[in-house]
Amino acid sequence: MNEELLKLLKSVDTPTVCNAIEVAEGKRGFNRFTRGTMLCSDPDGGAIVGYARTAKISALAPPTEPADVIKTRRMAYYRYVSEGPRPALAVVEDVDYPNAIGAFWGEINTTVHKGLGLSGTLTNGVMRDLGDLPEGYPVVAGSVGPSHGFVHVKEIDTSVKIYGLDIGPGELVHADRHGALVVPAETIPVLGDAIRKLLDTEQLVLGPAREADFTFEKFEAAWSAFEKART
Template identity: 70%
Template sequence: MDDALLTLLRSVDTPTVCNAIEVVEGKRGFNNFTRGTMQISDPNGVLIGYARTAKIAAIDPPTEAPDVIKKRRMAYYEQMATGPRPALAVVEDLDGNDAIGAFWGEINTTVHKGFGLCGALTNGVMRDLGDLPNGFPVIAGQIGPSHGFVHVKEIGTPVRIFGLEIADGDLVHADRHGALVIGKEHIEGLAVAIKKLLDTESIVLDAARRADFDFESFADAWSRFEAERT
């Protein structure tokens, strides 16, 4: 992923990327994205980067020895502080729909931002919404007040976030609509596909925004749109 593509991906929303991947593939049916509605700390936030994955839990206290838990927590932070950039934290809460432990609050988000990550994606809980650092969006499953007994269970293993399987190192695009994984096979043609998609959509949008827009002009625009789109 070169700098030009990175800049482009930061400028568009996740639905645009989802549609553009279908343009690259030349067919409908791309489905490597999250399901369901997620919460986001910054409605305008866009995450694009390589996943640094982990799993946590918080409902029950850890059963392992405290020194084991501490060592794994520090190994987690080392995982997040290293690796290819741009990167984002992708953390699965094993408590699932019952999650109560807000791993993502003011301290943890500030630490991760300091490591150079662009944000966090989780099915778990976030809090401290008024105190999260600027420029570090968190996309989460829930908002809640407590950290519970939150502790790290796994580092660098594949995770599942709202139905989406994400491996460590996968290229992820996410915003308030959800997240998707951009496959290596999509990279080469993605910039051209995004431009084609935006140009195609403008056929209808430009027509609909004109003062003289009516059914006849819509039918003409839609016919041209249908001929161009995937």
């Protein structure tokens, strides 16, 4: 992914990218996106774009493995997320979902992740310390809660499921206050052109609709032009 495409992806919302992927694929039916309502720590902060650094955590009960194993795995997790291609985001499945209680994503952990060069977090788990999270590090999460529970890392560099979306290590993810999606690798070379085409096409309807003298007849003509441009 080149810098031009990265800048473009960060400038548009996830629904736009979702539609643009269908433009790139030449058909409807793209379905690699989250289901349900997620929460964003910074709804106005723009999109998180990056390659997934994946893990699984749990917090409902104390770990059953020896303490030194848990500590070693946690340090291995931080080493893992500090490495790999950039931009990157932490994509972490809380296996306790839908009963997740452990806020792995508070002020300290998000600040550490930002310092290690990640762009944000996507999780079905819990976030906390709202208002104290570092600027420029959005978290898109399943819930908000006060406790960290017995949170511990269970798996690293593994396939995860976030709100119905399967995400593998290294896949390109786009996420914001609407949820998240995985960008198919085969669409990346043409995605920039698809986004620009989509935005231009939408103006065929949005432009006339925003004019003071907008009428049904003008809508009918605009929609006809819109439909032709989409095919």
